Amino acid sequence: MEFGVRQFELALMHRMRDLNAERVAAGIEAMGASRAELRAAHTQWTRMIHVRKGAAPLRAALGPPAHRGPQPFGSLTCEVLRWALPSWPGLEYEALLGPDGGLWNQWFVRPGAPAAVTFEELTAWRCVVADVQASFPGAAHREGQAPHHWAVDFTHEGAAYRARFVYGLYQRLDRVGG
Incomplete structure (x- = not known):
């Protein structure tokens, strides 16, 4: 089974189900996916990240990042990679790589300034x-x-x-x- 953007989104939703099962159910329905597909994507993603390290699994699933650039943190310079994902318009999935190429953090961000929300x-x-x-x-x-x-x-x-x-x-x- 090929692992691409759709499967990656489902793998993310699998973890989100911990805190918001109803929203995930609506998300997989909107994608026309099944709970079995959600579980299969999570299983495949888990295997991928144990075999390939750093940003390699993200690049394999999502292709080249839409944004790539340096990010200084004190005396260190890290690399930031970002991808837009269809299920979360207006947000980007960000990977922060340490100087050794290790994946330090991955999460959603809003490009530009944070949004003011009430x-x-x-x-x-x-x-x-x-x-x-x-x-x-x-x-x-x-x-x-x-x-x-x-x-x-x-x-x-x-x-x-x-x-x-x-x-x-x-x-x-x-x-x-x-």
């Missing part, structure tokens, strides 16, 4: 980590509970919330505490 505009699959960080002063980043999960804690109208992300893509909002 509390009411927090919608699954439309926001990325940087959007929430920029929109809610005092927001704090947290590690997620599984690989490729991330969280951002913030307050709104005196209540504490945790925005949950998979691959940097917003999935759901949880109230924290009381």
Whole structure:
């Protein structure tokens, strides 16, 4: 079975299902895919990333990146690769490669400046980590509970919330505490 953009999107959705099963079900339906195809894509992707390292699996699945360039981090210069994916228009999937070519991070980003979003505009699959960080002063980043999960804690109208992300893509909002 060939592994391309469609299969890659399904592999991403497999992990997103951890936090937003309903949105993933709607996404695979919109693609005309099945749950079996979702599982098969995840299995094949898992095999690919264990055999090929760095950005090689991403390049094999997605082709040449739409954007490629240096990204300085202190005294290090990393390489950033980005691809547009059909299921998430307006966003790009970004891979950050260390100086040795190792894959340091991969997640969705918004090209250019983060979008300003209101509390009411927090919608699954439309926001990325940087959007929430920029929109809610005092927001704090947290590690997620599984690989490729991330969280951002913030307050709104005196209540504490945790925005949950998979691959940097917003999935759901949880109230924290009381």
